[in-house]
Amino acid sequence: MKFVAVSSCPTGIAHTYMAAEALEQAGAAAGHQVVVETQGAAGSTPIDPAVIADADGVIYAADLEVKDKDRFAGKPFVDVGVKKAVHDPNAVVAAAVAAVESARAAGVPTGPVAPAAPVTKVDTNAGAGTRIRQWLMTGVSYMIPFVAAGGILIALGFMLAGVAWPGGEGAVEVTKIPLADLVAGFDPLSLQHWSAVLFQTGALAFGFLVPVLSGFIAYAIADRPGLVPGFVGGAASVAVGAGFLGGLVTGFLAGGVALWISRWKVAKGVRGVMPVVVVPLLSSLVVGVVMLVLIGKPIASAMTSLTDWLTGLSGANAILLGALLGAMMGFDLGGPVNKVAYTFAVTGLSVQGLADDATQFKIMAAVMAAGMVAPLAMALATVVRKNLFTHSEQENGKAAWLLGASFISEGAIPFAAADPWRVIVSSVVGSSAAGAVSMALGAGVRAPHGGIWVLPLMSTFWAFVVAIVVGTVITAGLVIALKSMRPSPVVAAEQRADAALAA
Template identity: 40%
Template sequence: MEISELLTAETVQLNLKGTGKKEIITNLATLLYDAQKVNDLDKFVGDVWARENEISTAVGNGIAIPHAKSAYVDSAAIAFGRSIEGIEFGEDKCHLFFLIAAGANASNEHLKALSKLSGFLMDEVFRARLLLAETNEDVIDLINEKERAEIAENAQESASEEAVKSIVGVTACTAGIAHTYMSAKALEDAGTELGISVKIETEGSSGTENELTAEEIKAADAVVIAVDRTVDLERFSGKHVLQTSTKQAINEPKKLISAASQAPIYQGTGVANNAEDASSGSKTSAKSIGFGIYKHLMNGVSFMLPFVVAGGILIAISFMFGTGSADPKSADYNAFAAFLNMVGGQAAFALMVPIFAGYVAYSIADRPGLAPGAIGGMIAYLGGSGFLGGVIAGFVAGYVVVGLKKIFSKLPQSLQGLNPVLLYPVFGTFITTVFIQYLINSPVSGFNDQLTAWLSNMNSANSLLIGFILAALLVSDMGGPLNKITYAFGIQMLTAGVNGPMAAIMCGGMIPPIALGLATTIFRNKFTKQERETGKVAYVLGACFITEGVIPFAGADPLRVIPANIIGAGVGGALSMAFGITLSAPHGGIFVIPIAINHPLLFVACILIGAMVECLIVGLTKKAITTEEAVNQPAKKSEVASIF
């Protein structure tokens, strides 16, 4: 049964009058009584009020949906009233009112139609058109139009699902930890729900898992590549390949699976080029360029991280023998500690910038870009421009090699074999290194020196501000571009010998998951049962410096959780900088605190203070869940879906 069968022109009032909830319910019920849908007006109104007294049916966005199951309803029906000025409905001022009347033994068909209404009202455009409707018939036409569009959309999805029987894919985020596996799980769960076989290969920090076989790829109808860095796509040549980000895979897995079979056939150009709008296959040039730059940077960061973490931890371990354990002139000197310090500082950190630049270039130009990028990165490191110089070297090398490919493509076929082993590396390296040495190293190294000197000598007020900004930026997009940029800045300062910013950054990154775990424990009545279970996991993720543990909470309530993340993390970061806490390793978590933090107990205190601040913000701003059903079930789109 459709909504248009329950709502008729005679049960629509576009100039609804009333001074409050009582008059609104009575006036709408009278419409149904006059239309012979209800046989006893007073008793039906009494049933509506009995439901209304349990909890207000104002559902937000200027909408109220009073309703009741009643023995005094002859046939299921809906009355619609509109007030342009708005009428107070309890504590809420509403403009659109739907009174739903269902018989005491309403059928499932009636309930499905009523639940459908809640979905329609989620559409802002649909609500706006209801407010602009001029006649009762216009309202009915809007309902009919919305239902036809839904039928067409469902038919399209069904056709897509019928055509696609098997999908394979790859997920890979920058760090290879949270987003890689979250996106894979989301896609596989969506496939199960849609009745489509989905197998996802994960390229995480521990290597490739759930690896796709040649037979599985051949049998698949389509491929989903959800990555934030470059992955090799050659094995998927000739297949429909949909390219997107891990974030979209987490948020819209069904949409991606449904769209995969309509994606372009991959022709084999070597590496992934992320699609900006997987649902439509269209891209805007500005957005494509922006995401391309981000993807190339993240590819470099992904390959650089193991060198940074290994080097930083080994340096931190060397300090356990004494702050001067690597200095032969110090009384704390220890030969083994000096060796560890050399491995971390002179070997691992020296490779950090070249590896980063090499894989940025690789992301842009495929394998021929690797050598020019890495060598250009080494020239940046030796020339003092450090990580920023490495960023420039990676992009310069990548696009130089792309240009060389076009130039040398005109060579005779007999000489094409010289391109990858001679022409690309030699010319690419020459052009890149000359550019870095004579145009980049001097100004960038000067900027680095000034920045380092300022951070080393700033006053307490500046320390508080810098700590707050760095920690807040790290958590503002939960693993996105700002997160990675902030982390890269911390690494740049770490390699320059300024360890305070990294401590503030790591402090901020641990706070949001711990804070949400605390909130689900202290303010239990404001979270669903599923959220409380997620809160237990969030404690562990926060302790291990996995900021992404807060994503489920941010996705469910972004307007409260994201600002709270920023404030809580900022407070912790500001305190860390103010107290002069330093971190000699580019990683956070309970395993690093004892060996790499100069004041471990003070650092833990900063985390707990920031977490408590965020916990209180979330707990005091969220509304309590008052019914047992809401507490024990995940939140739904609208109350209407579960009222009967």
């Protein structure tokens, strides 16, 4: 059979492309052709309409709503989350085959109905906790690119400022150059001006962090009617100093209010102006009043207390926090727990005026180091004890070197899917150790992503490298020890087959 498929995940990075590769390989192994369109952070190249027309069925391996879904209307389909395609692609392909055969037997092809393209795939039949997580992850997924771009530009600006100003005062001086002065009298030959441009551009990108988070949480709840009050609420949160916590509150508040107002039963003559005037006007008014008058001040006080607590962390408390965040990063390898730890770290980067050795930057370094451990450890283990892994895992290990080095925790997912408890236990222990060591040695980074590629932007970069090495060695050693106690029957079967072929 011939299938077309679409893969996407909330962040649009690792899971999107891993699902595509897994489906293509599983389809080929079963004698079918699978052509996948990846709707990831880098954009997507639409499948040729002729290929779609020739396809027997469709596979949706998506956690976001599929773009231009009407292209596939009328085709038998299966709709699964992206993790299902990564963990068990054979079952997904088998389900797609069954769907096609069922449609043929019934004589009536069935296909998806194209909805009004919500931003995220929220299961309305799921429990309240699941839906809240899906709404939150939508906001986080749209926030992360702003954080990554802004954080790296700010870090580059500070690095350049360290060269432009003698005496180590660059990190302070670069923030004193007003944006208006740069616009009015930029000197292309001035290293100081270039560092200020990088810093100011990054700061502008960072300025969208809370409004984007709030806006897209509201969008996930109420679709387009939630965008305006969500962004307004996020901007109000920034204005009163409520920051990230305020953005979370206004996102859910704006989504709920906009959804409620959009469901009002109104006269026909008013329906046309509801989405463009009434809903954004009333919902923005409600959210603005609530944030500016009622809850903004207490949330701002809570944010100030959190910042002061983080800034005051030292010694054993800082090490314990690094160990906890590291364990969270290694637990589900790009899943909700991992994203909570990552989001906690990146929001600390938005606090301006911090010294390079501030605890917020140390937390970011600890989280990044911990997130790199699992894929690097799996890659190392496949080299040290090749005979404990299948041929497929050995190939995945080669790719895991680059994924781990680039701070893409999802590179360890194929190993965790094949052997969950041994890999996850090892990952949690090693990642926790990496986070603790990073905090203890004082590694810090202003960039929220990049792995080894942002080493020049780090303070005490050697401490970051040591933390990764320690965590990687611990995780790889544990995996090898646990697998050696009870070797995989799949690996044993492959080894017998190899021996038979050699004979």
